[in-house]
Amino acid sequence: MSAVMITRKVRKWEKLPGKNTFCCDGRVMMARQKGVxxxxxxxxxxxxxxxxxxxxxxxxxxxxxxxxxxxxVLFLFVMAMLLRTSFSDPGVLPRALPEExxxxxxxxxxxxxNVPAGQRPPPRxxxxxxxxxIVKLKYCYTCKIFRPPRASHCSICDNCVDRFDHHCxxxxxxxxxxxxxxxxxxxxxxxxxxxxxFTFDIVHVVMRxxxxxxxxxxxxxxxxxxxxxxxxxxxxxxxGLTGFHTYLISLNQTTxxxxxxxxxxxxxxxxPYSHKNFIKNCCEVLCGPTYPSVLDRRGLMQEDSPVSAxxxxxxxxxxxxxxxxxxxxxxxxxxxxxxNEHTPDDAKPSIAASAEKNASPKExxxxxxxxxxxxxxxxxxxxxxxxxxxx
Amino acid sequence: MYNHNQYxxxxxxxxxxxxxxxxxxxxxxxxxxxxxxxxxxxxxxQDLQQPAVSSKVFVxxxxxxxxxxxxxxxxxxxxxxxLDKQQFEETIHTLNNLYAEAEKLGGKSYLEGCLACLTAxxxxxxxxxxxxxxxxxxxxxxxxxxxxxxxxxxxxxxxxIERGLRVIEITIFEDRSIGSER
Numbered sequence: 001m002s003a004v005m006i007t008r009k010v011r012k013w014e015k016l017p018g019k020n021t022f023c024c025d026g027r028v029m030m031a032r033q034k035g036v037x038x039x040x041x042x043x044x045x046x047x048x049x050x051x052x053x054x055x056x057x058x059x060x061x062x063x064x065x066x067x068x069x070x071x072x073v074l075f076l077f078v079m080a081m082l083l084r085t086s087f088s089d090p091g092v093l094p095r096a097l098p099e100e101x102x103x104x105x106x107x108x109x110x111x112x113x114n115v116p117a118g119q120r121p122p123p124r125x126x127x128x129x130x131x132x133x134i135v136k137l138k139y140c141y142t143c144k145i146f147r148p149p150r151a152s153h154c155s156i157c158d159n160c161v162d163r164f165d166h167h168c169x170x171x172x173x174x175x176x177x178x179x180x181x182x183x184x185x186x187x188x189x190x191x192x193x194x195x196x197x198f199t200f201d202i203v204h205v206v207m208r209x210x211x212x213x214x215x216x217x218x219x220x221x222x223x224x225x226x227x228x229x230x231x232x233x234x235x236x237x238x239x240g241l242t243g244f245h246t247y248l249i250s251l252n253q254t255t256x257x258x259x260x261x262x263x264x265x266x267x268x269x270x271x272p273y274s275h276k277n278f279i280k281n282c283c284e285v286l287c288g289p290t291y292p293s294v295l296d297r298r299g300l301m302q303e304d305s306p307v308s309a310x311x312x313x314x315x316x317x318x319x320x321x322x323x324x325x326x327x328x329x330x331x332x333x334x335x336x337x338x339x340n341e342h343t344p345d346d347a348k349p350s351i352a353a354s355a356e357k358n359a360s361p362k363e364x365x366x367x368x369x370x371x372x373x374x375x376x377x378x379x380x381x382x383x384x385x386x387x388x389x390x391x
Numbered sequence: 392m393y394n395h396n397q398y399x400x401x402x403x404x405x406x407x408x409x410x411x412x413x414x415x416x417x418x419x420x421x422x423x424x425x426x427x428x429x430x431x432x433x434x435x436x437q438d439l440q441q442p443a444v445s446s447k448v449f450v451x452x453x454x455x456x457x458x459x460x461x462x463x464x465x466x467x468x469x470x471x472x473x474l475d476k477q478q479f480e481e482t483i484h485t486l487n488n489l490y491a492e493a494e495k496l497g498g499k500s501y502l503e504g505c506l507a508c509l510t511a512x513x514x515x516x517x518x519x520x521x522x523x524x525x526x527x528x529x530x531x532x533x534x535x536x537x538x539x540x541x542x543x544x545x546x547x548x549x550x551x552i553e554r555g556l557r558v559i560e561i562t563i564f565e566d567r568s569i570g571s572e573r
Contacts, residue, residue, distance in 0.1 A: 076511070077511055080511040080512070080513070081511070084512055093555050093557065094554070094555040094557075096557075097554075099447050099560075100447075100449055100554070100557075100558060100560070103447065103448075103449050104449075128454045128455060129455055130454060130455060130456070130457050131457065135454070137454070145557060148452065148454065148458065148557075149454055149457070149458055150458055163458070182512070185508070272457065273457060273458065283496065283501060284496055286504065286508075287500065287501045287504030287505060287508075288494075288496055288500060288504065289493065289494050289495070289496070289500045289503075289504075289520070289521060289522045290503075290504070290507070290515070290520045290522060291522060292520070292522055292523050292526060294552060294555040294556050295555070296553070
């Protein structure tokens with residue numbers, strides 16, 4: 001039995017659970033639905049292209065050449081921030097591997113003691129005291145972990161995200177710990193860009209109308225009408241959003257916490273994460289350390305088994321002897337239940353039984369206890385503002 | 392039949408290097424004085440080949456100081472026969488200090504943040520962030536601790552970054568050097 005198993009290099013992003021899409025071999029990470037993101041790109045690039053085509057030549061000559069230059073700089077900054085927000089890992093927490101999940105289950109069972117038959121077991125909650133405030137850590141049935149404080153499970157991306165703010169369809173990604181500052185800078189710079197284009201559109205129309213009359217101006221530069229319309233409606237939504245997030249940053253709160261009213265002050269509950277100082281809060285959120293991604297997307301999977309049945313081009317790179325490797329491969333029958341269980345048949349006798357027992361029922365667990373209402377943090381601030389936005 | 396997957400599964404990308412080192416440690420431990428090391432090595436290699444994983448202990452995060460990265464220093468009872476409480480606590484304390492250094496809010500981190508913002512974060516394409524530098528330091532420290540303290544006792548520390556900074560996974564291997572198990 002000397003089957004030659006040749007495996008191709010598989011990167012870890014290919015086997016990550018969750019509903020993300022990856023591009024550029026794992027360098028780019030986004031949500032599945034990207035339609036609204038393309039719309040955002042189209043609106044920004046389209047409006048700026050019209051501005052550069054119709055207004056800039058006139059303004060550069062009649063007012064100052066720095067006007068288009070500054071517009072270009074601002075446009076590039078907006079695009080950089082948008083792409084950075086959309087393409088980066090928001091702070092996804094990797095799911096627990098089977099042994100860790102089993103360990104936690106055993107701890108929970110030990111803590112709950114004996115539940116009388118027929119009664120529902122108590123909710124899985126851990127209490128932690130942070131800054132003299134009791135914070136409840138909830139258990140995530142999908143990721144099989146107790147969520148860290150401020151983390152939340154995004155039902156759209158099916159991941160637990162650290163310091164979860166909201167899922168933003170306009171950027172096509174979740175906004176969390178790692179990309180919140182880029183998101184904020186995007187909304188702020190977009191507000192500035194919108195105000196800038198709107199102002200200079202008006203200036204341009206006024207200046208030209210003085211010479212040639214209002215209707216002639218509109219005939220000569222039809223793009224202006226479109227730009228003004230887009231900018232007018234964008235202004236209300238984006239400036240409002242920037243203001244809202246500035247307020248949240250000054251209090252060191254997330255959109256999710258604000259919507260759920262976690263630190264609203266009822267029952268003397270206060271935000272334990274706030275430094276009680278506006279400047280310190282801003283500095284922490286915007287200028288704090290840049291957290292690296294804990295999801296190893298581009299690492300190579302340790303291939304103990306072939307990815308697919310067909311032989312691939314590179315020879316097996318792991319040091320396991322070929323014959324043993326072949327035997328293991330032939331033993332493997334089904335695809336893993338949970339995508340990150342890449343070696344499901346290796347469970348040791350002590351843990352195997354309980355792991356197998358726990359893995360399958362948990363998969364069918366009803367979504368009710370699992371996730372906080374994530375459609376609402378995403379929908380509410382965006383939807384109410386989006387009503388104003390036209391396209 | 393011993394399943395290679397077991398040991399390979401125990402640690403992810405850290406595997407191959409230290410597996411050999413771990414086997415070496417076990418071999419070295421098993422060589423009785425006077426016997427030629429090569430003979431003992433072959434003999435032990437056939438016996439030990441891949442130390443079997445007996446169980447795993449997970450040291451959880453300590454959130455009492457907020458969302459900063461800290462781990463509980465409570466000594467797990469499963470490690471009692473193998474390790475000194477003091478050594479364990481020292482390892483965890485050092486790790487906690489290193490993570491605190493990575494996440495420190497101070498002049499240096501603010502400067503890095505502002506400079507990066509001014510360059511629209513393109514500077515991170517060529518420069519490593521402070522956090523990443525400290526993470527590399529932590530990886531080196533854990534490797535060092537594994538070599539010096541944990542591997543000789545049949546234990547293996549997994550770098551928390553491989554578990555999403557949620558737990559420190561300590562793998563306990565079956566004690567074969569005494570020859571009484573299995």
